[in-house]
Amino acid sequence: MNTASPYDxxxxxxxxxxxxxxxxxxIELEAAERYQALAEQMYSCGNDEVADLFAKLAEIExxxxxxxxxxxxxxxxxxxxxxxxxxxxxxxxxxxxxxMHYLLQPYQALTLALAxxxxxxxxxxxxxxxxPNADIRTLAAEFASEEADHVFLVLDWLxxxxxxxxxxxxxxxxxxxx
Amino acid sequence: MTxxxxxxxxxxxxxxxxxxxxPVWCPGCGDFSILMSITMAMAQIGRPPEEVAVISGIGxxxxxxxxTNCYGFHGVHGRAxxxxxxxxxxxxxxxxxxAGGDGDGYxxxxxxxxxxxxxNVDLTYIVMDNQxxxxxxxQPSPTTPPEWDSxxxxxxxxxxxFHPLVIALAxxxxxxxxxxxxxxxxxxxxxxxxxxxxxxxxxxILSPCVTFRPEERDWAKQxxxxxxxxxxxxxxxxxxxLTDDGFNTGILYRGDREPYQPAFHPxxxxxxxxxxxxxx
Numbered sequence: 001m002n003t004a005s006p007y008d009x010x011x012x013x014x015x016x017x018x019x020x021x022x023x024x025x026x027i028e029l030e031a032a033e034r035y036q037a038l039a040e041q042m043y044s045c046g047n048d049e050v051a052d053l054f055a056k057l058a059e060i061e062x063x064x065x066x067x068x069x070x071x072x073x074x075x076x077x078x079x080x081x082x083x084x085x086x087x088x089x090x091x092x093x094x095x096x097x098x099x100m101h102y103l104l105q106p107y108q109a110l111t112l113a114l115a116x117x118x119x120x121x122x123x124x125x126x127x128x129x130x131x132p133n134a135d136i137r138t139l140a141a142e143f144a145s146e147e148a149d150h151v152f153l154v155l156d157w158l159x160x161x162x163x164x165x166x167x168x169x170x171x172x173x174x175x176x177x178x
Numbered sequence: 179m180t181x182x183x184x185x186x187x188x189x190x191x192x193x194x195x196x197x198x199x200x201p202v203w204c205p206g207c208g209d210f211s212i213l214m215s216i217t218m219a220m221a222q223i224g225r226p227p228e229e230v231a232v233i234s235g236i237g238x239x240x241x242x243x244x245x246t247n248c249y250g251f252h253g254v255h256g257r258a259x260x261x262x263x264x265x266x267x268x269x270x271x272x273x274x275x276x277a278g279g280d281g282d283g284y285x286x287x288x289x290x291x292x293x294x295x296x297x298n299v300d301l302t303y304i305v306m307d308n309q310x311x312x313x314x315x316x317q318p319s320p321t322t323p324p325e326w327d328s329x330x331x332x333x334x335x336x337x338x339x340f341h342p343l344v345i346a347l348a349x350x351x352x353x354x355x356x357x358x359x360x361x362x363x364x365x366x367x368x369x370x371x372x373x374x375x376x377x378x379x380x381x382x383i384l385s386p387c388v389t390f391r392p393e394e395r396d397w398a399k400q401x402x403x404x405x406x407x408x409x410x411x412x413x414x415x416x417x418x419x420l421t422d423d424g425f426n427t428g429i430l431y432r433g434d435r436e437p438y439q440p441a442f443h444p445x446x447x448x449x450x451x452x453x454x455x456x457x458x
Binding site: 033037038040041042044045077078080081082084086089090096097098099100101102104 | 189191192200201202205206211214222358364366386388395
């Protein structure tokens with residue numbers, strides 16, 4: 001797994017509430033869609049345990065996106081890709097496709113989810129610290145606090161699963177031999 | 179900040195361009211991200227799916243037409259570009275994308291690649307380059323490094339890799355870019371720019387094959403934006419891509435050649451005329 005994607009939050013500054021909400025909505029929606037896509041990948045290669053886990057995470061993130069619309073009035077129409085100021089290559093809560101492996105175990109899946117929640121938390125913390133408007137800072141701090149709660153939830157969840165053995169990715173019947 | 183709006187008033191999202199078929203690529207494959215970039219780009223362009231055609235040849239990445247709900251043609255190995263060229267010339271109203279991999283495009287379809295660049299028909303060619311034949315279990319492709327050692331090529335091929343960007347520039351492509359699959363947003367924006375630029379556009383997207391080239395996962399740490407701005411000077415662009423490290427990303431060349439689009443004279447053909455060719 002490659003979890004070393006670079007994220008630099010130093011330029012995360014929001015001038016208006018609408019743009020912050022657009023980013024917040026995109027973060028949750030893209031996370032939900034990514035988890036769903038990862039679940040489908042895992043189902044397709046027979047890794048049902050991790051697939052179920054990703055499907056559950058997709059459901060949770062989808063609810064977060066819906067809440068943002070209901071409670072804060074976030075618009076569900078996306079901006080153009082170039083208008084998002086992500087601090088990495090993608091929105092912070094989306095697990096990179098490149099981090100997947102067909103033999104992934106629940107512990108690793110949750111470790112990736114934990115990293116994603118932490119990135120989202122750092123993104124909002126940066127927005128809260130760096131945005132000029134007090135209302136924006138308050139809203140960003142609220143989102144950061146929610147993400148911090150998610151970090152603790154995933155940490156708690158993580159304790160239910162054993163850490164994989166060092167040879168977790170060794171496949172005695174690898175796909176290239178088919 | 180003023181958000182950019184799509185080209186049409188009808189706001190479409192990336193989801194509107196995805197089909198119900200689930201990709202069967204290996205988990206970790208870069209092609210997942212590229213599919214996402216294509217659908218994001220389509221949403222930004224704003225042409226409805228029925229006005230877009232995605233044409234491919236054979237290979238893992240050539241499955242992409244099935245995963246969009248645009249019109250598509252999963253053609254013969256290496257023949258995405260002649261199919262796409264013919265379609266664009268006969269239906270200039272369509273937005274035509276050709277897509278495929280390095281083996282399909284640069285080896286089996288290598289000659290078509292040269293002449294598609296030369297003809298400069300207004301279409302966009304997306305090459306998902308993983309530097310290996312993945313679908314057929316890991317043979318070296320034209321872009322595989324000479325020293326790549328595997329069970330199928332002990333000690334490596336020792337052959338100089340094909341340099342698609344320089345060849346595209348020399349052959350006359352009007353837009354040349356390199357991207358990385360892990361940068362879905364950046365790739366989407368390059369696809370948008372390529373589509374909007376008239377003529378033949380080549381986007382070479384580094385797309386790791388995690389099954390046969392697992393070391394390509396490290397590309398995420400190696401890619402970097404090109405240090406210099408895009409150029410309209412073909413020779414300068416060629417010099418740059420010949421001497422860079424192969425991981426420079428961004429638009430590298432944007433030319434001003436007139437696209438080839440002969441005057442279109444629709445021919446009315448009755449269905450029975452086709453039948454006459456095929457039925458006894």
